[in-house]
């Protein structure tokens with residue numbers, strides 16, 4: 001007696017039940033994306049063919065993806081990609097998954113420079129290269145130096161710069177902050193450095209804590225360990241009239257604004273901008 005092959009609808013329901021039992025976020029969406037990936041199509045393709053029977057080779061491609069998701073691994077690492085500001089980025093466990101909050105840094109840069117301006121910027125702690133790559137695609141005459149302490153992250157950034165055809169305008173450098181740069185005249189420095197305090201690990205989800213690189217998450221006990229050396233580097237490399245865009249945790253905003261006035265001067269123009277969730281997330285400064 002032959003056993004009927006399960007339909008796509010039945011498999012989607014089964015995968016959703018499995019991921020719900022494993023307490024994974026958005027179990028239905030995860031199931032749909034994983035099954036679509038395993039079958040080599042899109043989510044839309046699934047809905048057009050829900051009664052299609054799935055054979056063993058197809059089920060065999062779904063199972064390992066499902067097991068990874070069931071263990072809490074983020075979707076972006078399983079699929080190897082994440083969208084940021086409308087662009088597709090390659091991601092691996094060596095880089096932080098780019099967050100929607102970080103898109104605010106792009107929005108702020110768009111207010112500081114016109115699209116046809118020729119300027120030079122640094123992206124410090126570039127990770128996947130999301131900020132550097134997106135800015136270079138939006139500003140076709142800009143040039144960039146992107147740094148990271150992690151060589152693995154720089155490999156991912158290089159892949160993304162080349163994928164979006166802006167690699168010829170970006171120099172990638174492995175190093176601590178901007179320590180390798182002597183006195184320079186950069187027009188803009190953007191940075192999303194690690195800013196979570198090691199004391200606050202309890203506030204992080206399992207997906208973040210167990211899978212994302214700790215080098216990208218934690219900035220010492222209180223999360224602010226890199227801020228003073230970073231701002232000292234900024235002081236050395238920024239051009240007069242140049243700018244800074246820095247992502248922080250909302251609780252760090254008063255401290256960083258105070259530091260900026262201390263390291264630079266009271267004449268520094270400082271603005272604080274809120275992310276989509278209404279939290280103060282980006283500090284924008286223009287130096288006298």
Ligand SMILES: C[S@@+](CC[C@H](N)C(=O)[O-])C[C@H]1O[C@@H](n2cnc3c(N)ncnc32)[C@H](O)[C@@H]1O
Nearest residue numbers: 096098125126127148149150176177192194216
């Ligand atoms: C929060 S992630 C940001 C990644 C990316 N810029 C983004 O916004 O998605 C911080 C990045 O800073 C890097 N990093 C950590 N300490 C650093 C240091 N001392 N100097 C340079 N980069 C550092 C990490 O490897 C990581 O890639």
